Amino acid sequence: MKRLFKYIVIIYALSSLIVAPLVLSAGQAFAETKKGTDASYIGAGVAAGVTSGGQGINDDATFGGNITGRMKLGNTPFSARGNVLWSDQTSAIIPELSVDVPIANRTNAYLTGGYSFVEKDGSPTPIGNRDSVVLGVGVESEVANNFLVYTNAKVGLGAYQNSDASAVSINGGIGYRFK
Known part of the structure; x- marks a missing residue:
């Protein structure tokens, strides 16, 4: 071996x-040739929790949806972002700040940091079942006039009740450029 x-x-x-x-x-x-995108947009798609807290009570991996928004902050490489990840039981609201890196024409990679506010503590969302610090990484790309696709992975640090486990969520969707 x-x-x-x-x-x-x-x-x-x-x-x-x-x-x-x-x-x-x-x-x-x-x-x-890389330019990135300066699009401010709102989008919707799917959210899949891929981890569990290991306790077996309201901490299983959960599938749901997401609403995501991005507001470009002037000529800086920063953006304000907001996400709502929901399951059939509750939702998590995640305000974030991101650093955007142009990687191709009309395409950015980004790193995010924020905080997840779970509406009903103890109820599962794709990003855990309690409030937590959230770190993420993603890619967004304009694919047509005023339309984007985005995907990201988020990690909620210590995002499960009665567990030190972190929650991981994979999200993706289609966005509409409003600015």
Whole structure:
């Protein structure tokens, strides 16, 4: 088993030496055309909790929906964001601030930080069953005139009652640009 692991590490290291120059040269050419998006939008889609708190009472992974909004903050790389993630029992309201990074024409990657306010503590949402600090990462892209698609992953730190477990939610949807 150790020998197999050693060979995998060697193959990975050698392939990295071959692939890295290709990726870096492609990235340099790509950097000349990237613009990102400055769209302020509102969108709706699905939200899937992929973790549980491990206690078995109102802390299972939960499927639901999301409403997401983004307001670009001037000429800065920051945006104010708001999310509502809901299940069939309650919802979580998550105000966030993000750092937006242009990665392609009309496309941003972003990192977020915020706080989740669960309306009914103890009831499951896709981001846990109690209030918590939330960190996230996502991508948004304008795909047509005034329309965007977005996807993100959020982690609610210690987001379950009676558990130190963190909640992970995967979200995605379609947005309409209003500015």
